[in-house]
Amino acid sequence: MATAAYDEIADWYDEEFLASQLDDPIGVERVLRELLGTGDESCLEIGCGTGAKAGVVRGLGWRPVGVDLSRGMLGRARGRLPVALGDAGRLPVRGGSVAAVVAVMAHTDMPDYPAVLREVGRVLRPGGVFVHVGVHPCFCGGFADRSDADAVVVRPGYLDSHWTMDSWTDQGIRDKVGASHWALPSLLHGFLDAGLTLERFAEGGAPTPTVLGVRARA
Template sequence: MGAGTKAKYDGLADWYDDRFVNGAEPHQPGLLELLGPGSGPCLDLGCGTGRNFETIRASGRSVVGVDYSTDQLRRARTRTDGPLSHADAAALPFADQSFDTVMVMWISTDVDDFGAVLHEATRLLRPGGVLVEYGVHPCFNGPHVVWDEDGSRLIHPNYREPGWQKESEWWAADGIRRRIGMNHLPLADYLNAFLNTGLTIERFEEPGETGVPHSLAVRARRP
């Protein structure tokens, strides 16, 4: 996103917080285990309204939040006294090797170039530092997917069509995708974005207990 470009989530923070954060479980499935115990500042890249700040603190780390939406950061401030920054995820205002831990949360479908975001996250990691990415499962969550009430998914052939999708006839009328669209990454593109960073991949997870996974998570380490 270029400087001056309006953030897609601006104007949605209160609705988003009520819909996805208030009253939710303290920790997203498997996230605390992926992080593991640690210390020092943890960069929450794409922190939104602060959904994962409690998890960062529970792991022994302190919160540093970044988001492109000042509206989201307004709500995030109610959940931390730590530093929060308004910045483009592909051009972050931190020096090289500033963090032992970087979390990249739910933004693979919201940015123009996910690979560039991962390269920025890698730049910020100290040797031995950990990156945890957690977000949309490319196979089972996207403009090619119809969600059925029984938990099954119907996959359409447009799975292989990457890029921004502004609408899909299967998206819920009151959902987030109707409001901001979605940049779809097929699974191979998603995984290659990690391989291109040079990080050592330690673990993949499909968090949650549903029969068809909603999300895909990765733990990687800078050599």
């Protein structure tokens, strides 16, 4: 379902939605830089979409490589980084072979993110780094009304892991493709259950955080 939906909105996403994010309004790129740090090996981005963050990864010295389920999104990404069509829950990557993995604003598109985290643990070499940058589970979702940025209203539903197309705006992505939600404990337990060691955290967006970043190691 998510694949077909993203195929349908790939042009809008690349040409219009990304244009509205050029000044990094919610701190996605800042959090990615802060948690990933510099490197000089390959960095796998799961759910790479149109490859919009490849330049950030490359700017840190890494060699970005992407994987995504959507052919439409990958058609846009190919000019930005090497890509492969694949399922994040069954990565086409040899175990213990990758120095770094990132997932940027993608986990809500993955119905079984805990399984994806287990795949991350499988493909990372010992000591390899994984950086998750995603919508903040405490303040973003079908339960959160963000129409007033100074007074986000969190309604019942935060504690319930679920998929929804409810959104406070029709200018974003969730009203078009939906989103999966995990409360913060469920999300962090997914890292631990995958054998990843949590290292650092960061938030982006103000005055109420929109983004949560996590750095972990294999």
